[in-house]
């Protein structure tokens with residue numbers, strides 16, 4: 001069974017990536033930034049495994 005990965009969005013540059021846990025350093029801006037959980041949790045955006053369009057762009 002495949003575990004749904006979370007979407008993470010860098011609060012610094014807005015870069016999004018899919019991973020079980022957010023990385024310590026953003027691969028885009030190379031800063032240690034806060035990663036916001038941008039995973040969709042509602043059926044409107046496709047459920048877990050999908051990015052929440054409200055956050056993820």
Ligand SMILES: [Zn+2]
Nearest residue numbers: 010013026029
């Ligand atoms: Zn970044």
